[in-house]
Amino acid sequence: MIFLRMTGVLTCKSFKAYVNLGISLTASARTSNLSLSCTQLRTVSTDLIYPGEVTFGKILIANRGEIACRVIRTAKKMGIKTVAVYSLPDYRAMHVKLADEAVCIGPASPRESYLNIESILKVVKDTRAEAIHPGYGFLSENGAFVTMLEEFGVTFIGPSAQAITFMGDKLQSKRLAKAAGVNTIPGFDGIIQDADHCVEVSRQVGYPVMIKASAGGGGKGMRIAQNDCDAREGYRISTEEATTSFGDGRMLVEKFIEKPRHIEIQVLADKHGNVIHLNERECSIQRRNQKIIEEAPSVFLDEKTRTSMGEQAVSLCKQICYSSAGTVEFLVDQNRNFYFLEMNTRLQVEHAITECITGVDLVHQMIRIAKGHPLQLKQENVSIHGCAIESRVYAEDPFRDFGHPSVGRLYQYMEPTHLNKVRCDSGMEEGSEISLYYDPMICKLVCYGSTRKEAIETSIKAMDLFVIRGVAHNIPLLRDVLTEENFLKGSISTDFLKVTYPEGYKGKQVSHCEKMKLSAIAASFFAHNDLRSRMFLNARVGQVKGEKPSSWSTVVKHCDLEVPVRVMKVDNAFEVEINGKIFTIRGDINLALPVLELVVNNEQCVVQLLSKDEVGKFSLIYQGTTFNVFVMTEVAARLSKFMLEKPKKDTSKxxxxxxxxxxxxxxxxxxxxxxxxxxxxxxxxxxxxxxxxxxxxxxxxxxxxxxxxxxxxxxxxxxxx
The missing domain is CATH 2.40.50.100 (RNA polymerase II/Efflux pump adaptor protein, barrel-sandwich hybrid domain)
Structure with a gap:
C-alpha cells in the first residue's frame, strides 16, 4: 500500500479519488490540522513516502526559529526523531518544544552558540544523531563544517563541501557559471584590496556599481555606489557587515543593473546525476537588498525565458556535481535578458511558495537525497498550479527606512491559520521574544490562489486578521504594497519601494470617505463603551445604572477631520450620522476582542482595536495602518481647545x-x-x-x-x- 504525505488541504473530490485508489494517509497526516472542503485547495504533495524506504533514525537541526520548526515537522512525518539546539535566550522557543530532544549550546551571541561548531559537534556525538539539517543562515553554507561532519561520520543534509565552497565564493561561482554557459554580469574579475582599489575598479567598470561580499548572502555586505564617495563608504560598511555576518570581508565590484527584477530558479539534484528545476520565484520586492514579498510564478516571464533560465540553472548544477536543494538567482532586465547573480546552496527562506505551486516538499526531498535515494521526479512531472505569495512578517518599524528592527515580547499573537489557503511558517507563539541577536522574522505568511488575484486577496484578508502585539511589525507596509497599482499590474523591480515611496513609507493614505467610515466606527465604539460602563457589577444583561441612553452627541477628531457626530442605538446596530451621511454599523462589537469583523453600510470591514483610554482616544488598525481617532462629548471637545500643548524638547544636541x-x-x-x-x-x-x-x-x-x-x-x- 502507498502512503501519501499531505502538505496541505485536499478537495473533497480529490480526497475521494485517493481513497478509491486505495491510498492511505500516514498517522501524522491524519492528526495534523487539515480540513477538507470542496471549495478550498492549497497544495497536494506529489511526493510519496514509502514505509519501506530507508531513512535516518535521528537528525539534528543546527538552526532556530521558523526554519527549525519547518524541518522538524517534515522529519516527524517521515518518522525521524529530531534534536534541537538552542542558545540561552531560546530555551523556551517553539523549535525546542517541537523536537524530541533539545540541548543548550551557549549564550545569546551566534558566534558562541549557533555558529559554535565545536558545541554542535559535541551535541551530535552525545545524542548520536545520524545527520544534520542546517536550515538557512548560520552554518548552512559553511564548507569547513561539512568536512568536519564527514570526518565524524555524520551526514550533512545539503550539498558537498566542495559545491558549497565553489558557490560560496562569488568570484569563483561567477567563473564556474561562465564555464557552464550561464549568462553573467559584467564586472571586475578579482578581489578588491582596499577602498582606493574599490574606487579605481568602480571607475573602470562604470558607475553605478554594486559592491558586495564575496561570501555570504541575504543582502548583507552589499551597497550600491553612484560615485567615488559612495564607493569608499560602501566598501568600508560592506566589509564590516560581511566580516560580522560571515567572518569573511572580501569584496567584489560588478556593474549595477538598473531597474532589474530578482528572479530565482529552484533546483533539485540527487547523487546519481539527476537534476531538475522547479520553476521560478519572483523576489523583486526588497528593502536593503533583502526580500520581503515573493511570489511564484513570476508574471513577467514567458515560457521561453522560463525554460532558458531553468536550463542554465540545471547546467550549473551539473558543472559542479551538485546534489540537494538549491537556488540559482538571476537579475532580469526589462527586455528579459537575465544574468547570474549567485547560487544559494541551501534551502531558501521563500521555498514554501514553490511547494505550494508544485506540491513538492523540499525538506523531504533534501532528506531523501542526503540518504542517497534517487529523485523520483522527472522534469516533465513538474508543472505550475495556481499562484502563491509569501509575505515576510518582520519585527521592525516600516515607517523608519522601510524597517528598523524592533525587539520585545509578543504579549498577544494570533496567526490567521483559520483561513483557507493560508500557511504560516513561524517559530513564534504568545510569549515569544524577539531578540536583537537574531533575524527579526516573526512569520512567513504564505497565501495560495488559483490565480494571482486570488492569492493577493487572500494575503490582504490574512494580514487584516493577523494579531501581533508587543513589537512593531511591517504588516502595514506589506499590505500597502499588495494594493499598489504597479504591483497589481506586475510592474515591479528591485527598487520598487524607493520608487513607490520616495519619501519613505508614511502609512496607508485613506480617502475622505474612509476617514468618515473610521470616525463612524470609533463613535459606535464610544457609544458601546458608554453603555457597558453603565452596567452594574454582576448585573443581568441590559440592566444599567440610571436611564439607558439611546443616542449620543459627540465630536470626532481624526487626521484633518473634526466633525460633530450623532450616534443612535437602533435594535442590534448603531446608526452614526456625520455631516448628513448615515453609517449603519452591525456586528459583534466586543471591545475585549483584538479583531472586530463589522458590516458598515452592508460592506465587510475589519478593524483591530489596539487601545482606548479615558479621554476618548481609540487606536484602530485599519487596512494595516494604525489610526488614532478621538471621540469626545461636546463639552469635552469645547474645553479641549483651552488645553496648552506641551513644548517640544530640543534634541538636536x-x-x-x-x-x-x-x-x-x-x-x-x-x-x-x-x-x-x-x-x-x-x-x-x-x-x-x-x-x-x-x-x-x-x-x-x-x-x-x-x-x-x-x-x-x-x-x-x-x-x-
Missing part, C-alpha cells in the same frame, strides 16, 4: 540610538568639533549596521557608551555642547 543594538564603532572624541552630517558612531542590530550622524554642529560634550556596549532604543549615546 543629543545623538540617541534609533534602535536596540550593539555599538560597533565610535567616530568622535570628547572635545572634538563635529559638523552637520558627520558620522559619530555605528549601531549594529540584527546583523545590519546603522551609521548615526550629527544633526547639528557642535563640540562633543560627553560620550556615554563604548564599543561593544548593548544599547536600547532612545538611549543617549553622544551629547554636544
Amino acid at each position: 543629543i545623538i540617541a540610538s534609533p534602535l536596540p543594538g550593539v555599538i560597533r564603532a565610535i567616530s568622535c572624541k570628547v572635545g572634538e568639533t563635529v559638523v552637520v552630517g558627520q558620522k559619530v558612531c555605528i549601531v549594529d542590530a540584527m546583523k545590519m549596521q546603522t551609521a548615526l550622524v550629527a544633526v547639528a554642529a557642535g563640540k562633543v560634550k560627553s560620550i556615554h557608551v563604548k564599543e561593544g556596549d548593548v544599547v536600547n532604543e532612545k538611549d543617549i549615546l553622544v551629547e554636544l555642547e
Whole structure:
C-alpha cells in the first residue's frame, strides 16, 4: 500500500479519488490540522513516502526559529526523531518544544552558540544523531563544517563541501557559471584590496556599481555606489557587515543593473546525476537588498525565458556535481535578458511558495537525497498550479527606512491559520521574544490562489486578521504594497519601494470617505463603551445604572477631520450620522476582542482595536495602518481647545540610538568639533549596521557608551555642547 504525505488541504473530490485508489494517509497526516472542503485547495504533495524506504533514525537541526520548526515537522512525518539546539535566550522557543530532544549550546551571541561548531559537534556525538539539517543562515553554507561532519561520520543534509565552497565564493561561482554557459554580469574579475582599489575598479567598470561580499548572502555586505564617495563608504560598511555576518570581508565590484527584477530558479539534484528545476520565484520586492514579498510564478516571464533560465540553472548544477536543494538567482532586465547573480546552496527562506505551486516538499526531498535515494521526479512531472505569495512578517518599524528592527515580547499573537489557503511558517507563539541577536522574522505568511488575484486577496484578508502585539511589525507596509497599482499590474523591480515611496513609507493614505467610515466606527465604539460602563457589577444583561441612553452627541477628531457626530442605538446596530451621511454599523462589537469583523453600510470591514483610554482616544488598525481617532462629548471637545500643548524638547544636541543594538564603532572624541552630517558612531542590530550622524554642529560634550556596549532604543549615546 502507498502512503501519501499531505502538505496541505485536499478537495473533497480529490480526497475521494485517493481513497478509491486505495491510498492511505500516514498517522501524522491524519492528526495534523487539515480540513477538507470542496471549495478550498492549497497544495497536494506529489511526493510519496514509502514505509519501506530507508531513512535516518535521528537528525539534528543546527538552526532556530521558523526554519527549525519547518524541518522538524517534515522529519516527524517521515518518522525521524529530531534534536534541537538552542542558545540561552531560546530555551523556551517553539523549535525546542517541537523536537524530541533539545540541548543548550551557549549564550545569546551566534558566534558562541549557533555558529559554535565545536558545541554542535559535541551535541551530535552525545545524542548520536545520524545527520544534520542546517536550515538557512548560520552554518548552512559553511564548507569547513561539512568536512568536519564527514570526518565524524555524520551526514550533512545539503550539498558537498566542495559545491558549497565553489558557490560560496562569488568570484569563483561567477567563473564556474561562465564555464557552464550561464549568462553573467559584467564586472571586475578579482578581489578588491582596499577602498582606493574599490574606487579605481568602480571607475573602470562604470558607475553605478554594486559592491558586495564575496561570501555570504541575504543582502548583507552589499551597497550600491553612484560615485567615488559612495564607493569608499560602501566598501568600508560592506566589509564590516560581511566580516560580522560571515567572518569573511572580501569584496567584489560588478556593474549595477538598473531597474532589474530578482528572479530565482529552484533546483533539485540527487547523487546519481539527476537534476531538475522547479520553476521560478519572483523576489523583486526588497528593502536593503533583502526580500520581503515573493511570489511564484513570476508574471513577467514567458515560457521561453522560463525554460532558458531553468536550463542554465540545471547546467550549473551539473558543472559542479551538485546534489540537494538549491537556488540559482538571476537579475532580469526589462527586455528579459537575465544574468547570474549567485547560487544559494541551501534551502531558501521563500521555498514554501514553490511547494505550494508544485506540491513538492523540499525538506523531504533534501532528506531523501542526503540518504542517497534517487529523485523520483522527472522534469516533465513538474508543472505550475495556481499562484502563491509569501509575505515576510518582520519585527521592525516600516515607517523608519522601510524597517528598523524592533525587539520585545509578543504579549498577544494570533496567526490567521483559520483561513483557507493560508500557511504560516513561524517559530513564534504568545510569549515569544524577539531578540536583537537574531533575524527579526516573526512569520512567513504564505497565501495560495488559483490565480494571482486570488492569492493577493487572500494575503490582504490574512494580514487584516493577523494579531501581533508587543513589537512593531511591517504588516502595514506589506499590505500597502499588495494594493499598489504597479504591483497589481506586475510592474515591479528591485527598487520598487524607493520608487513607490520616495519619501519613505508614511502609512496607508485613506480617502475622505474612509476617514468618515473610521470616525463612524470609533463613535459606535464610544457609544458601546458608554453603555457597558453603565452596567452594574454582576448585573443581568441590559440592566444599567440610571436611564439607558439611546443616542449620543459627540465630536470626532481624526487626521484633518473634526466633525460633530450623532450616534443612535437602533435594535442590534448603531446608526452614526456625520455631516448628513448615515453609517449603519452591525456586528459583534466586543471591545475585549483584538479583531472586530463589522458590516458598515452592508460592506465587510475589519478593524483591530489596539487601545482606548479615558479621554476618548481609540487606536484602530485599519487596512494595516494604525489610526488614532478621538471621540469626545461636546463639552469635552469645547474645553479641549483651552488645553496648552506641551513644548517640544530640543534634541538636536543629543545623538540617541534609533534602535536596540550593539555599538560597533565610535567616530568622535570628547572635545572634538563635529559638523552637520558627520558620522559619530555605528549601531549594529540584527546583523545590519546603522551609521548615526550629527544633526547639528557642535563640540562633543560627553560620550556615554563604548564599543561593544548593548544599547536600547532612545538611549543617549553622544551629547554636544
